[in-house]
Amino acid sequence: MEFGTGGGGSGWDNDSSSDPQRRKKCYHRHTANQIQRLEAMFKECPHPDEKQRLQLSRELGLAPRQIKFWFQNRRTQMKAQHERADNSALRAENDKIRCENIAIREALKNVICPSCGGPPLQDPYFDEHKLRIENAHLKEELDRVSSIAAKFIGRPISQLPPIHPPHFSSLDLSMASFPSQEIGCPSLDLDLLPASSTSVPTLPYHHPIHLSAVDKSLMTEIATNAMAELLRLSQTNEPFWIKSTNDGRDVLDLETYEQAFPRPNSPFKNPHFRTEATRDSGVVIMNSEALVDMFMDLNKWTELFPTIVSIARTIEVISSGLLGTQNGSLQLMYQELQLLSPLVSTRHFYILRFCQQIEHGTWAVVDVSYNIPRENQVVSHSQCHRLPSGCLIQDMPNGYSKVTWIEHVEVEDRGSSHWLCRDLIHSGLAFGAERWLATLQRMSERLACLMMTGSSNQDLGGVIPSSEGKRSMMKLAQRMVNNFCASISSSHGHRWTTLSGMNEVGVRVTVHKSMDPGQPNGVVLSAATTIWLSVSPQTIFNFFKNDRTRSQWDVLSDGNPVQEVAHITNGSHPGNAISVLRAFNTSQNNMLILQESCIDSSGSLVVYCPVDLPAMNVVMSGEDPSSIPLLPSGFTILPDGRRDQGEGTSSSLDVHSRSGGSLLTVAFQILVSSLPSGKLNLESVTTVNNLISTTLHQIKTALNCHSS
Structure with missing residues (x-):
């Protein structure tokens, strides 16, 4: 050398x-x-x-x-010289801002009202908003200076005392009458988030990233190497992939992988990191080019995986592809991936997504982690590193595709996973290839049903919906599911607070202002909890889908029987459907219930929402449903990831048949106030806490699993 x-x-x-x-x-x-x-x-x-x-x-x-x-x-x-110059400039700028801040505070202390000679009247909301902006700006400056300085002293700057933003609670909530049983939570701290979309968690601001030709060349090289690795792993079985003795799934032989793809300088080479590497393949009802277009269009990709993707943003398009196609397209992205439970934090990545046409009718899309400067990150530290992951897509007859999916991540594991979800996560089922592929197959069937002409097989009020009415109803249901998934996401855009509850988990709540056209205006409270039940996921799903047992758990039906008045099939499995339900003998005769149920090999979902009759008639007529307000509630049902006692090796990849226990998440949303300036009170918190407690008690009683 x-x-x-x-x-x-x-x-x-x-x-x-x-x-x-x-x-x-x-x-x-x-x-x-x-x-x-x-x-x-x-x-x-x-x-x-x-x-x-x-x-x-x-x-x-x-x-x-x-x-x-x-x-x-x-x-x-x-580069080092430029960084030292930037460091000096940033320190000077930071000092200037701090001096201005001190001067302004001192000046405000001496301000008097010209009328009465006393201190001027202040708008609490304005002061809070101003201080939040000021605090966020100062924190960004401090993070940037700290990250640059850390490069020169060779270690993180951890000696500085943590800076906590001042708390200006706008909630009229007394803890004296609502004690918390959660260890480490002596007080209920609920910050009312500013007006924002309730269907998408708030993503902190990204600083602009200025990419030089060198940066783009390096990104292209990283993406090209990642693509070569993905193709080799997707097209080779042994010795890279071996069958799991637990359930017959493909898992990566780490020793063989390390020999073939050595990474001696990997920062994740320490005992606190564990590897999750899985592979799965199956047939999807969509051709390769259509799939590739959806994967490279971030909005379509997010819509394709609403139960997995919490947030996704394109930071920079490095290359837009060749000759008007996606071949050679390269993007720098930020993404957060979720498991639908408030107990599991999202996994966030900065990734390069690269698309390449291998041959006619064969495409590949690869994701690989990329380290951007710390001052440009919305999250200061990631516990996950995405090694080359993605899919190989090969055209089949009749417009179908064979998709081989690979998920390969290294995760920092310091006991942060809640014990209820630990088996599911460590087994690779929570974020693995099987879940991605199963969701893709189910959503491709849903899209195929959306494009099909014809009417639903039941009518509403004697009016059979047209093809446009069917599509309008499916779009409304899709927005309902997206809103529900966002409401229980543990994204960095959400702040959860744990209330005392009826189980070892407690009830997690968050509040936010809603001003979107498709949401009720005002203050919305979201509450969710996850419990373990000693019955199979399929049993629980069938219980929620049975109209005859709905009165045992649904507060919207007020204990009365319901009738399905409209039904749209959403896929090959009979459990994938959209329904409109009407409860008998209720005080609200104009209220209907819109419901969508989803089930695949990775889990299931039942989401429902009240919709008034005039609004549903608008949907059935085929008009745009985007302005209809929705406040969905529902359930997610996941396997617990544990093996049954005495269970042998199974070739079945259906978690509904291979797991004896289930993780059930119950989530509700309630409108606390119809005014954006409204306040959360104790009555609202008590109501949602009792609602979840009562619902869980009724579910356990009906399923005869009180001992769980």
């Missing part, structure tokens, strides 16, 4: 052909003329190509590799 140092003043050559025990370092110092010529070339072209390096080699009498390493080290030196 040959290295040059600093500005090219000296370097040393290591004769790698000799015996390692007798390896000697041969030092060489460049002449003043050589350095002057190299510096002149560096100003013109910091990244000379091979031809230019050969020309310099002949002119200066240096080896081509010496030229190469001199330029590498010179670029590194320039």
Whole structure:
């Protein structure tokens, strides 16, 4: 190997052909003329190509590799100089902002009212909003300075005391009459989030990222290498992939993988990280080009995986593809992936997504983690690293595709997973390839049903909905499911607070203001909890789907029987359907219940929402349903990830048949106040707490599993 140092003043050559025990370092110092010529070339072209390096080699009498390493080290030196300059500028800017802040605070102390001579009247909401913006700005500046300074002292700046934003609660809530039993939660701290979309968690602001040609070249190289690894892993069985002795799934042989793809400098090489690597394949009702277009369109991709993708944003489009296609398309993205339970934090990644056409009718899409500067991150630390993951898509007859999906992540595991969900997560079922593929298959069937012409097989009020009415109803139900998933997401855009509850988990709640056209205006309270039940996921799903047992748990039906008055099939499984239900003998004769149920090999979902009759008639007529307000509630049903006692090796990949226990999440949303300036009171919290407690008690009684 040959290295040059600093500005090219000296370097040393290591004769790698000799015996390692007798390896000697041969030092060489460049002449003043050589350095002057190299510096002149560096100003013109910091990244000379091979031809230019050969020309310099002949002119200066240096080896081509010496030229190469001199330029590498010179670029590194320039980068360090720029970072030191940025560091000084940022410190000066930060000091200036802090001085201005102090001056403003001192000036405000001396302000008097001209009428009465006392302190001026203040708007509490305005003060809170102003202070939040000010605090966020100062924290961003501090994070940027700290990240840059950390590069030069060689360690994180952890000695600084943590900065906590001042709490200005706008909630009229007394803890005296509502004690908390949660350890470590002596008080109920519910911050009312500012007006924002209730269907999508709030994503902190991304600082602009200025990518140079070098950055883009590095990204392209990383993405290309990741694509080569994905193709090799997707097209090879043994020795990379072995069958799990527990359930017959494909799992990665880590020893073989490390030998084939060594990563000696990986920051995740420590005992606190564990690997999740799974593979699955199946047939999808969509051709390869249509799938690729949806994967590279972030809005469509998010709609395709609403139960998995919590947040996704495109930060930069590095390449838009060749000749108007997605071939060669490369994007820098931010994404948060979720498990539908308030007990499981989202996994967030900065990734490169790269698409390539392998041959006619065969495409591949790969995701791989990419480290962006800390000052540009919305989250300061990630506990996950995404190794090359994605899918190989191959066209089949009749417009179908064979999809081979690979999920490969390294996760920092310091006991942060709640014990209820630990088996499910560690088994690879929570975020693994099977869940992605099962969701893709189910959603592709849903899209196929959406595009089909024809009416639903039942009518509403004697009016059979048209094809446009069917599509309008399916779009409304999709928005309802998206809203429900967002309401229980543990995204970084949500802040959960734990109330005392009827189980070891408690009830997690969050509140926010809603001003979207498709949401009720005012203050909305979301509450959710997860429990373990000793019955199979299929049994619980069938219980919720049975109209005859609905009165045992549904407060909307007020204990009365319900009738399905409209039904739309959503897929090949009879449990995938959209229904409109009417409860008999209720005080609200104009109230209907819109419900969507979903089930696949990874879990199931039942979401429902009250909709008044005039609004449903608008939907059935085929008009745009985006302005109809929704406040959905529902259930998610997941396997517990544990093996039954005495269970042998199973070839079935259906978790509904291979797991004896279930994780049931119950989630409700209630409108606390119809005014955005409304306040959350104790009565609202008590109501939702009792609602969840009563619902869980009724479910346990009906399923005869009170001991769980």
